Amino acid sequence: xxxxxxxxxxxEIGTSxxxxxxxxxxxxxxxxxxxxxxxxxxxxxKGEVVDTAQAEEDVRNAIVxxxxxxxxxxxNVYLGVTGGHIRGFNNRGVHPVISADREISxxxxxxxxxxxxxxxxxxxxxxxxxxxxxxxVDGHERVTNPVGMLGSRLEVDMHVVHGHRNRIQNSIxxxxxxxxxxxxxxxxxLASSLALLNAEQKEMGALVIDIGAGTTxxxxxxxxxxxxxxxxxxxxxxxxxxxxxxxKVALSRAxxxxxxxxxxxxxxxxxxxxxxxxxxxxxxxxxxxxEHLQRIMSLRVEEIFQLIAQDLEQTNxxxxxxxxxxxCGGGARIPRIAELAQPILQMPVCLGQxxxxxxxxxxxxxxxxxxxxxxxxxxxxxQRKRDGKSSLAAGIKNTLTxxxxxx
Numbered sequence: 001x002x003x004x005x006x007x008x009x010x011x012e013i014g015t016s017x018x019x020x021x022x023x024x025x026x027x028x029x030x031x032x033x034x035x036x037x038x039x040x041x042x043x044x045x046k047g048e049v050v051d052t053a054q055a056e057e058d059v060r061n062a063i064v065x066x067x068x069x070x071x072x073x074x075x076n077v078y079l080g081v082t083g084g085h086i087r088g089f090n091n092r093g094v095h096p097v098i099s100a101d102r103e104i105s106x107x108x109x110x111x112x113x114x115x116x117x118x119x120x121x122x123x124x125x126x127x128x129x130x131x132x133x134x135x136x137v138d139g140h141e142r143v144t145n146p147v148g149m150l151g152s153r154l155e156v157d158m159h160v161v162h163g164h165r166n167r168i169q170n171s172i173x174x175x176x177x178x179x180x181x182x183x184x185x186x187x188x189x190l191a192s193s194l195a196l197l198n199a200e201q202k203e204m205g206a207l208v209i210d211i212g213a214g215t216t217x218x219x220x221x222x223x224x225x226x227x228x229x230x231x232x233x234x235x236x237x238x239x240x241x242x243x244x245x246x247x248k249v250a251l252s253r254a255x256x257x258x259x260x261x262x263x264x265x266x267x268x269x270x271x272x273x274x275x276x277x278x279x280x281x282x283x284x285x286x287x288x289x290x291e292h293l294q295r296i297m298s299l300r301v302e303e304i305f306q307l308i309a310q311d312l313e314q315t316n317x318x319x320x321x322x323x324x325x326x327x328c329g330g331g332a333r334i335p336r337i338a339e340l341a342q343p344i345l346q347m348p349v350c351l352g353q354x355x356x357x358x359x360x361x362x363x364x365x366x367x368x369x370x371x372x373x374x375x376x377x378x379x380x381x382x383q384r385k386r387d388g389k390s391s392l393a394a395g396i397k398n399t400l401t402x403x404x405x406x407x
Contacts, residue, residue: 008383009066010375011077012188013055013171015044015214015237016330018062019369020077022070023359023376031380033359033373035070037062046214046233047082047188049170056174063178069360076181078375081128081171082188082215085164088229090133091119095154104137104146108154116158126165128187133157133225142223159226161187183379189217189229191374194381196326196352197221205320207345208352209308210371211331213237216304220312222320232307236331239300246296247288249277257293264301264340266294301337305344312345324348328370 006026012019022035039062043055067074093116097108117130135143137151146154172182193208205222213236220228239262243254261275273290312318324347327338338349354364354373363369 007070007072007074008376008379009074009077010080010191010372010379011059011063011175012080012191012372012375013044013049013059013174014041014212014371015047015235016212017041017368018044018055018058019372020059020062020066020074021363021369021372021376022066022072022074023357023373023380024070025380025383029380029384031357031359031377033357033363033376035066035068035072036360036363036369037064037066037069039065044214046084046235047212047231048167048214049174052170052174052177056177059174060178063180074180076183077175078191078379079171079175079182079185080188080191080371080375081163081168081185082212082217082231083163083167084215084231084233085167086128086161086187086217086229086231087125087163088159088161088187090227091116091158091160093117093156093158097152097154102150102152104149104151104154106147109135109147109156112154112156113158116156117160119160121162124165125162126168127160127162128168128185129159129161129190131159131161131226133159133227134223159229161190161229184382186375186378187217187229188212188215188371188374189219189231190226191378192217192328192352192371193219193221193226193374194377195354195357195370195374196328198355199224201323201326204323206323207308207312207321207325207347209305209325209327209329209341211235211304211327211329212371213330216308216329216331218308220317220321222317227320228312228315228317230308230311232304234300234304234307235329239297239331239334242296242300243293247293248286249288253277257288258297261290261293262297263294263335264298264337266291266298267336270294297334298340301331301334301340302344304331305341309344309346318346321347324350326350326352328352328367330368332367 008023010021018039020037039058043051093112095112135146136155192210202221203224210217216232240255244251270290274287276284341349
Protein backbone atom coordinates (compact mmCIF):
# COMPACT_ATOMS: atom_id res chain seq x y z
CA UNK A 1 0.00 0.00 0.00
CA UNK A 2 1.09 3.58 -0.66
CA UNK A 3 1.33 6.51 1.75
CA UNK A 4 -2.17 8.05 1.61
CA UNK A 5 -0.81 11.57 2.00
CA UNK A 6 0.96 11.24 -1.36
CA UNK A 7 -2.10 9.86 -3.19
CA UNK A 8 -4.19 12.19 -5.36
CA UNK A 9 -7.30 11.11 -7.29
CA UNK A 10 -8.98 12.84 -10.22
CA UNK A 11 -12.58 11.96 -11.07
CA GLU A 12 -14.25 12.95 -14.33
CA ILE A 13 -17.96 12.13 -14.64
CA GLY A 14 -18.22 12.54 -18.40
CA THR A 15 -21.00 12.16 -20.93
CA SER A 16 -19.64 8.95 -22.48
CA UNK A 17 -17.41 7.62 -19.69
CA UNK A 18 -16.57 7.97 -16.02
CA UNK A 19 -12.84 8.05 -15.40
CA UNK A 20 -10.93 7.85 -12.10
CA UNK A 21 -7.15 8.35 -12.16
CA UNK A 22 -4.87 7.75 -9.17
CA UNK A 23 -1.57 9.61 -8.93
CA UNK A 24 1.29 9.34 -6.46
CA UNK A 25 3.61 12.25 -5.68
CA UNK A 26 7.12 10.99 -4.95
CA UNK A 27 9.69 12.50 -2.60
CA UNK A 28 11.00 14.80 -5.38
CA UNK A 29 7.50 16.15 -6.07
CA UNK A 30 7.20 14.30 -9.41
CA UNK A 31 3.79 12.90 -10.35
CA UNK A 32 3.36 9.24 -11.26
CA UNK A 33 0.04 7.75 -12.48
CA UNK A 34 -0.46 4.41 -10.71
CA UNK A 35 -4.15 3.60 -11.24
CA UNK A 36 -6.92 4.04 -13.78
CA UNK A 37 -10.57 3.05 -13.59
CA UNK A 38 -13.27 3.69 -16.16
CA UNK A 39 -16.90 2.82 -16.78
CA UNK A 40 -19.40 3.61 -19.50
CA UNK A 41 -21.39 6.66 -18.45
CA UNK A 42 -25.19 6.35 -18.64
CA UNK A 43 -26.60 9.04 -16.35
CA UNK A 44 -24.88 12.11 -17.81
CA UNK A 45 -25.94 14.42 -20.62
CA LYS A 46 -23.85 17.32 -21.97
CA GLY A 47 -21.46 16.94 -19.04
CA GLU A 48 -24.17 17.13 -16.35
CA VAL A 49 -25.85 14.46 -14.20
CA VAL A 50 -29.40 13.66 -15.33
CA ASP A 51 -29.87 10.25 -13.65
CA THR A 52 -28.23 10.08 -10.23
CA ALA A 53 -28.78 6.35 -9.63
CA GLN A 54 -27.17 5.29 -12.91
CA ALA A 55 -24.33 7.80 -12.64
CA GLU A 56 -23.63 6.71 -9.06
CA GLU A 57 -23.28 3.08 -10.13
CA ASP A 58 -20.91 4.02 -12.95
CA VAL A 59 -18.77 6.19 -10.64
CA ARG A 60 -18.60 3.37 -8.09
CA ASN A 61 -17.40 0.92 -10.78
CA ALA A 62 -14.70 3.30 -12.00
CA ILE A 63 -13.50 4.01 -8.44
CA VAL A 64 -13.31 0.31 -7.56
CA UNK A 65 -11.31 -0.45 -10.71
CA UNK A 66 -8.89 2.41 -9.98
CA UNK A 67 -8.49 1.24 -6.36
CA UNK A 68 -7.68 -2.30 -7.46
CA UNK A 69 -5.09 -1.20 -10.01
CA UNK A 70 -3.38 1.27 -7.65
CA UNK A 71 -3.78 -0.90 -4.52
CA UNK A 72 -5.15 2.02 -2.51
CA UNK A 73 -8.38 2.95 -0.79
CA UNK A 74 -9.82 6.10 -2.36
CA UNK A 75 -11.31 8.54 0.15
CA ASN A 76 -10.94 11.95 -1.55
CA VAL A 77 -11.18 13.14 -5.15
CA TYR A 78 -10.63 16.25 -7.22
CA LEU A 79 -13.87 16.44 -9.19
CA GLY A 80 -14.03 17.75 -12.74
CA VAL A 81 -16.99 19.90 -13.78
CA THR A 82 -18.25 21.16 -17.12
CA GLY A 83 -21.50 22.10 -18.84
CA GLY A 84 -23.01 24.87 -20.90
CA HIS A 85 -23.63 26.86 -17.70
CA ILE A 86 -19.89 27.31 -16.98
CA ARG A 87 -18.68 30.84 -17.75
CA GLY A 88 -15.35 32.66 -17.45
CA PHE A 89 -14.48 36.36 -17.40
CA ASN A 90 -11.68 38.68 -16.28
CA ASN A 91 -12.08 41.13 -13.40
CA ARG A 92 -9.82 43.79 -11.87
CA GLY A 93 -9.52 44.58 -8.18
CA VAL A 94 -8.19 47.92 -6.87
CA HIS A 95 -6.74 48.73 -3.44
CA PRO A 96 -5.18 52.01 -2.17
CA VAL A 97 -1.91 51.52 -0.24
CA ILE A 98 -2.43 53.50 2.97
CA SER A 99 0.72 52.77 5.00
CA ALA A 100 2.81 55.82 5.84
CA ASP A 101 5.87 54.66 3.88
CA ARG A 102 3.74 53.37 0.94
CA GLU A 103 5.42 49.94 1.08
CA ILE A 104 3.11 47.19 -0.19
CA SER A 105 2.55 44.44 2.38
CA UNK A 106 1.08 40.92 2.33
CA UNK A 107 -2.11 42.42 3.79
CA UNK A 108 -2.38 44.82 0.82
CA UNK A 109 -2.06 41.86 -1.56
CA UNK A 110 -4.74 39.92 0.32
CA UNK A 111 -7.07 42.94 0.24
CA UNK A 112 -6.70 43.61 -3.49
CA UNK A 113 -7.24 39.92 -4.32
CA UNK A 114 -10.37 39.92 -2.12
CA UNK A 115 -11.64 43.01 -3.97
CA UNK A 116 -11.09 41.31 -7.34
CA UNK A 117 -13.09 38.28 -6.19
CA UNK A 118 -16.08 40.43 -5.22
CA UNK A 119 -18.10 40.31 -8.42
CA UNK A 120 -21.82 40.38 -9.01
CA UNK A 121 -22.49 36.82 -10.14
CA UNK A 122 -26.04 35.76 -11.00
CA UNK A 123 -27.97 34.75 -7.86
CA UNK A 124 -27.92 31.06 -8.80
CA UNK A 125 -24.17 30.99 -9.62
CA UNK A 126 -21.12 30.00 -7.58
CA UNK A 127 -17.37 30.43 -8.03
CA UNK A 128 -15.47 27.50 -9.50
CA UNK A 129 -12.08 29.29 -9.76
CA UNK A 130 -10.63 32.71 -9.10
CA UNK A 131 -7.25 32.64 -10.85
CA UNK A 132 -4.70 35.38 -10.23
CA UNK A 133 -3.18 36.85 -13.40
CA UNK A 134 -0.96 39.94 -12.88
CA UNK A 135 -0.54 42.83 -10.45
CA UNK A 136 -0.22 46.52 -11.32
CA VAL A 137 1.57 49.03 -9.08
CA ASP A 138 0.74 52.67 -9.89
CA GLY A 139 -0.04 51.56 -13.45
CA HIS A 140 3.20 49.57 -13.85
CA GLU A 141 2.13 46.36 -15.63
CA ARG A 142 2.85 42.63 -15.17
CA VAL A 143 4.18 42.74 -11.63
CA THR A 144 4.38 39.17 -10.34
CA ASN A 145 5.02 39.91 -6.65
CA PRO A 146 4.39 43.47 -5.42
CA VAL A 147 5.28 42.83 -1.75
CA GLY A 148 8.02 45.24 -0.68
CA MET A 149 7.52 47.60 -3.62
CA LEU A 150 6.57 51.24 -3.08
CA GLY A 151 3.26 52.44 -4.48
CA SER A 152 0.02 54.22 -3.73
CA ARG A 153 -2.36 52.12 -5.85
CA LEU A 154 -2.30 48.32 -6.13
CA GLU A 155 -4.41 46.49 -8.73
CA VAL A 156 -4.76 42.85 -9.74
CA ASP A 157 -6.39 41.08 -12.67
CA MET A 158 -8.22 37.83 -11.90
CA HIS A 159 -9.88 35.28 -14.16
CA VAL A 160 -13.18 34.17 -12.61
CA VAL A 161 -14.83 30.88 -13.60
CA HIS A 162 -18.36 30.34 -12.30
CA GLY A 163 -21.31 28.03 -12.87
CA HIS A 164 -24.86 27.21 -11.82
CA ARG A 165 -24.76 26.28 -8.11
CA ASN A 166 -27.36 23.49 -8.12
CA ARG A 167 -26.06 21.86 -11.29
CA ILE A 168 -22.56 21.68 -9.80
CA GLN A 169 -23.96 20.46 -6.46
CA ASN A 170 -25.65 17.53 -8.21
CA SER A 171 -22.22 16.06 -9.05
CA ILE A 172 -20.79 16.83 -5.61
CA UNK A 173 -23.73 15.19 -3.81
CA UNK A 174 -23.45 12.12 -6.02
CA UNK A 175 -19.78 11.69 -5.05
CA UNK A 176 -20.47 12.30 -1.35
CA UNK A 177 -23.23 9.69 -1.53
CA UNK A 178 -20.46 7.15 -2.21
CA UNK A 179 -18.72 8.15 1.06
CA UNK A 180 -16.05 10.11 -0.83
CA UNK A 181 -14.93 13.64 -0.02
CA UNK A 182 -14.51 16.25 -2.75
CA UNK A 183 -11.19 18.04 -2.16
CA UNK A 184 -12.04 20.64 -4.78
CA UNK A 185 -14.05 21.07 -7.96
CA UNK A 186 -12.02 21.86 -11.09
CA UNK A 187 -13.14 23.08 -14.50
CA UNK A 188 -12.36 20.24 -16.93
CA UNK A 189 -10.79 22.58 -19.48
CA LEU A 190 -8.36 23.94 -16.89
CA ALA A 191 -7.43 20.40 -15.82
CA SER A 192 -6.67 19.39 -19.42
CA SER A 193 -4.48 22.46 -19.96
CA LEU A 194 -2.46 21.65 -16.82
CA ALA A 195 -1.81 18.12 -18.08
CA LEU A 196 -0.72 19.28 -21.55
CA LEU A 197 1.09 22.62 -21.36
CA ASN A 198 4.62 23.31 -20.20
CA ALA A 199 5.82 26.66 -18.82
CA GLU A 200 7.14 27.83 -22.21
CA GLN A 201 3.82 27.17 -23.97
CA LYS A 202 1.93 29.00 -21.22
CA GLU A 203 4.25 31.96 -21.61
CA MET A 204 4.14 32.02 -25.42
CA GLY A 205 0.36 31.64 -25.51
CA ALA A 206 -1.58 28.47 -26.28
CA LEU A 207 -5.16 27.36 -26.81
CA VAL A 208 -6.19 23.95 -25.42
CA ILE A 209 -9.40 22.49 -26.86
CA ASP A 210 -10.89 19.44 -25.12
CA ILE A 211 -13.54 17.82 -27.34
CA GLY A 212 -15.62 15.50 -25.17
CA ALA A 213 -18.78 13.59 -25.96
CA GLY A 214 -21.20 16.21 -24.62
CA THR A 215 -19.20 19.44 -24.45
CA THR A 216 -16.12 21.11 -25.86
CA UNK A 217 -14.08 22.98 -23.23
CA UNK A 218 -11.29 25.41 -24.09
CA UNK A 219 -8.70 27.47 -22.24
CA UNK A 220 -6.34 30.21 -23.40
CA UNK A 221 -3.00 30.68 -21.65
CA UNK A 222 -0.76 33.68 -22.41
CA UNK A 223 2.01 35.47 -20.53
CA UNK A 224 2.10 32.45 -18.23
CA UNK A 225 -1.48 32.82 -16.94
CA UNK A 226 -5.06 31.83 -17.83
CA UNK A 227 -6.53 34.57 -20.03
CA UNK A 228 -9.82 33.01 -21.13
CA UNK A 229 -12.04 29.95 -20.66
CA UNK A 230 -15.12 28.72 -22.48
CA UNK A 231 -17.54 25.83 -22.95
CA UNK A 232 -19.57 24.89 -26.02
CA UNK A 233 -22.38 22.42 -25.37
CA UNK A 234 -21.45 20.49 -28.53
CA UNK A 235 -19.25 17.39 -28.74
CA UNK A 236 -18.78 13.93 -30.18
CA UNK A 237 -22.33 12.79 -29.37
CA UNK A 238 -23.70 15.56 -31.59
CA UNK A 239 -21.66 14.22 -34.50
CA UNK A 240 -23.19 10.78 -33.91
CA UNK A 241 -26.69 12.31 -33.74
CA UNK A 242 -26.08 14.14 -37.02
CA UNK A 243 -24.99 10.89 -38.65
CA UNK A 244 -28.03 9.05 -37.28
CA UNK A 245 -30.39 11.64 -38.80
CA UNK A 246 -28.46 12.22 -42.00
CA UNK A 247 -27.88 8.55 -42.81
CA LYS A 248 -31.22 7.39 -41.31
CA VAL A 249 -29.60 4.79 -39.05
CA ALA A 250 -29.88 3.98 -35.34
CA LEU A 251 -27.65 5.99 -32.99
CA SER A 252 -25.60 2.93 -32.00
CA ARG A 253 -24.94 2.22 -35.68
CA ALA A 254 -24.06 5.88 -36.32
CA UNK A 255 -21.50 5.77 -33.50
CA UNK A 256 -19.91 2.66 -35.00
CA UNK A 257 -19.80 4.19 -38.50
CA UNK A 258 -18.21 7.36 -37.06
CA UNK A 259 -15.39 5.35 -35.47
CA UNK A 260 -14.79 3.04 -38.45
CA UNK A 261 -15.22 5.38 -41.43
CA UNK A 262 -15.27 8.91 -40.03
CA UNK A 263 -13.01 11.79 -40.99
CA UNK A 264 -12.98 15.54 -40.32
CA UNK A 265 -12.12 16.12 -43.99
CA UNK A 266 -13.73 14.23 -46.86
CA UNK A 267 -11.25 11.65 -48.17
CA UNK A 268 -11.08 12.01 -51.96
CA UNK A 269 -10.08 8.34 -52.32
CA UNK A 270 -13.37 7.33 -50.68
CA UNK A 271 -15.59 9.04 -53.26
CA UNK A 272 -18.08 6.60 -54.73
CA UNK A 273 -17.52 4.05 -51.95
CA UNK A 274 -20.49 2.62 -50.07
CA UNK A 275 -20.93 0.62 -46.89
CA UNK A 276 -23.49 -2.18 -46.60
CA UNK A 277 -25.43 -2.27 -43.36
CA UNK A 278 -26.61 -5.77 -42.59
CA UNK A 279 -29.05 -7.15 -40.03
CA UNK A 280 -28.37 -10.00 -37.59
CA UNK A 281 -28.75 -12.72 -40.25
CA UNK A 282 -26.59 -10.98 -42.82
CA UNK A 283 -29.26 -9.45 -45.07
CA UNK A 284 -28.40 -5.97 -46.40
CA UNK A 285 -30.75 -3.38 -44.92
CA UNK A 286 -29.29 -0.37 -46.71
CA UNK A 287 -26.10 1.11 -48.13
CA UNK A 288 -24.37 4.25 -46.87
CA UNK A 289 -22.26 6.58 -49.02
CA UNK A 290 -18.88 7.19 -47.31
CA GLU A 291 -18.46 10.66 -48.82
CA HIS A 292 -21.88 11.67 -47.48
CA LEU A 293 -20.97 10.31 -44.02
CA GLN A 294 -17.70 12.25 -43.89
CA ARG A 295 -19.31 15.43 -45.18
CA ILE A 296 -21.87 15.34 -42.33
CA MET A 297 -19.03 14.89 -39.81
CA SER A 298 -16.93 17.63 -41.36
CA LEU A 299 -19.72 20.22 -41.09
CA ARG A 300 -20.29 19.56 -37.38
CA VAL A 301 -16.57 19.54 -36.47
CA GLU A 302 -16.08 22.72 -38.50
CA GLU A 303 -18.88 24.37 -36.53
CA ILE A 304 -17.13 23.61 -33.22
CA PHE A 305 -13.92 25.33 -34.33
CA GLN A 306 -15.78 28.24 -35.89
CA LEU A 307 -17.63 28.93 -32.63
CA ILE A 308 -14.31 28.98 -30.74
CA ALA A 309 -12.71 31.21 -33.40
CA GLN A 310 -15.59 33.69 -33.13
CA ASP A 311 -15.21 33.83 -29.36
CA LEU A 312 -11.44 34.40 -29.57
CA GLU A 313 -11.94 37.11 -32.16
CA GLN A 314 -14.39 38.96 -29.90
CA THR A 315 -11.92 38.80 -27.00
CA ASN A 316 -8.92 39.82 -29.17
CA UNK A 317 -6.86 36.80 -28.13
CA UNK A 318 -5.57 35.50 -31.47
CA UNK A 319 -2.40 37.61 -31.34
CA UNK A 320 -1.40 36.05 -28.02
CA UNK A 321 -1.34 32.44 -29.27
CA UNK A 322 2.22 31.97 -30.52
CA UNK A 323 2.43 28.31 -29.38
CA UNK A 324 -0.69 27.35 -31.35
CA UNK A 325 -3.53 24.95 -30.55
CA UNK A 326 -3.43 21.64 -28.66
CA UNK A 327 -6.34 19.20 -29.00
CA CYS A 328 -7.43 16.50 -26.55
CA GLY A 329 -10.54 14.58 -25.51
CA GLY A 330 -12.14 11.68 -27.34
CA GLY A 331 -13.01 13.96 -30.28
CA ALA A 332 -9.30 14.51 -30.93
CA ARG A 333 -9.23 10.93 -32.27
CA ILE A 334 -11.22 11.92 -35.39
CA PRO A 335 -8.88 11.45 -38.37
CA ARG A 336 -7.56 14.68 -39.96
CA ILE A 337 -9.16 16.87 -37.28
CA ALA A 338 -6.02 19.02 -36.86
CA GLU A 339 -5.95 19.51 -40.63
CA LEU A 340 -9.52 20.85 -40.53
CA ALA A 341 -8.92 23.09 -37.50
CA GLN A 342 -5.76 24.80 -38.79
CA PRO A 343 -7.26 27.08 -41.48
CA ILE A 344 -10.24 27.97 -39.26
CA LEU A 345 -8.09 28.95 -36.25
CA GLN A 346 -5.28 30.24 -38.51
CA MET A 347 -2.43 28.75 -36.48
CA PRO A 348 -0.63 25.40 -36.02
CA VAL A 349 -2.78 22.64 -34.47
CA CYS A 350 -1.49 19.42 -32.92
CA LEU A 351 -2.72 16.57 -30.71
CA GLY A 352 -1.74 16.92 -27.05
CA GLN A 353 0.60 14.78 -24.99
CA UNK A 354 0.87 14.81 -21.21
CA UNK A 355 3.60 17.03 -19.78
CA UNK A 356 6.03 16.06 -16.96
CA UNK A 357 3.87 13.13 -15.80
CA UNK A 358 4.96 9.48 -15.72
CA UNK A 359 3.14 6.22 -15.07
CA UNK A 360 0.68 3.97 -16.88
CA UNK A 361 1.50 4.43 -20.56
CA UNK A 362 -1.94 3.21 -21.70
CA UNK A 363 -3.50 6.17 -19.85
CA UNK A 364 -0.91 8.82 -20.68
CA UNK A 365 -1.17 8.17 -24.43
CA UNK A 366 -4.98 8.36 -24.68
CA UNK A 367 -6.54 11.78 -25.43
CA UNK A 368 -9.76 10.86 -23.60
CA UNK A 369 -7.90 10.44 -20.27
CA UNK A 370 -6.18 13.85 -20.37
CA UNK A 371 -8.82 15.61 -18.25
CA UNK A 372 -8.71 13.08 -15.40
CA UNK A 373 -4.89 13.11 -15.45
CA UNK A 374 -5.06 16.92 -15.34
CA UNK A 375 -7.30 16.75 -12.27
CA UNK A 376 -4.54 14.78 -10.53
CA UNK A 377 -1.97 17.35 -11.71
CA UNK A 378 -4.16 20.15 -10.28
CA UNK A 379 -4.24 18.28 -6.95
CA UNK A 380 -0.47 17.79 -6.94
CA UNK A 381 0.10 21.52 -7.54
CA UNK A 382 -2.29 22.35 -4.69
CA GLN A 383 -0.48 19.93 -2.42
CA ARG A 384 2.92 21.40 -3.34
CA LYS A 385 1.61 24.89 -2.57
CA ARG A 386 0.29 23.76 0.82
CA ASP A 387 3.51 21.89 1.65
CA GLY A 388 5.54 24.94 0.63
CA LYS A 389 3.55 27.16 3.00
CA SER A 390 3.89 24.57 5.80
CA SER A 391 7.64 24.34 5.24
CA LEU A 392 7.94 28.13 5.28
CA ALA A 393 5.89 28.40 8.47
CA ALA A 394 7.92 25.61 10.09
CA GLY A 395 11.18 27.29 9.03
CA ILE A 396 10.09 30.61 10.52
CA LYS A 397 8.99 28.85 13.73
CA ASN A 398 12.31 26.96 14.04
CA THR A 399 14.31 30.12 13.39
CA LEU A 400 12.29 32.02 15.99
CA THR A 401 12.64 29.17 18.53
CA UNK A 402 16.43 28.97 18.12
CA UNK A 403 16.64 32.79 18.35
CA UNK A 404 14.64 32.77 21.60
CA UNK A 405 16.85 30.00 23.01
CA UNK A 406 19.97 32.06 22.29
CA UNK A 407 18.44 35.17 23.85
